[in-house]
Amino acid sequence: xxxxxxxxxxxxxxxxxxxxxxxxxxxxxxxxxxxxxxxxxxxxxxxxxxxxxxxxxxxxxxxxxxxxxxxxxxxxxxxxxxxxxxxxxxxxxxxxxxxxxxxxxxx
Numbered sequence: 001x002x003x004x005x006x007x008x009x010x011x012x013x014x015x016x017x018x019x020x021x022x023x024x025x026x027x028x029x030x031x032x033x034x035x036x037x038x039x040x041x042x043x044x045x046x047x048x049x050x051x052x053x054x055x056x057x058x059x060x061x062x063x064x065x066x067x068x069x070x071x072x073x074x075x076x077x078x079x080x081x082x083x084x085x086x087x088x089x090x091x092x093x094x095x096x097x098x099x100x101x102x103x104x105x106x107x
Contacts, residue, residue, distance in 0.1 A: 055077035065096065086103055
């Protein structure tokens with residue numbers, strides 16, 4: 001039994017630093033990947049917000065009123081978004097008052 005423990009200690013001394021280095025690099029890569037995903041998701045949300053606002057203003061400029069529904073805005077002003085990642089709340093008060101848009105992230 002003592003020989004086994006000595007062998008394990010030699011093995012640990014020989015490869016311990018390599019194993020720890022590998023784990024450290026793996027953790028850093030995982031953290032970086034997660035950070036990139038969050039940044040990308042945030043940029044998608046901002047891009048969707050800008051596209052919706054641009055479509056709403058374009059509709060008002062061309063037609064003289066704001067879109068009556070989100071479906072109308074999406075169909076006529078070609079807005080495409082990931083429906084699995086985002087939900088859009090579209091509230092219209094009157095045809096001459098700009099609608100309220102809220103983008104909710106699904107997770």
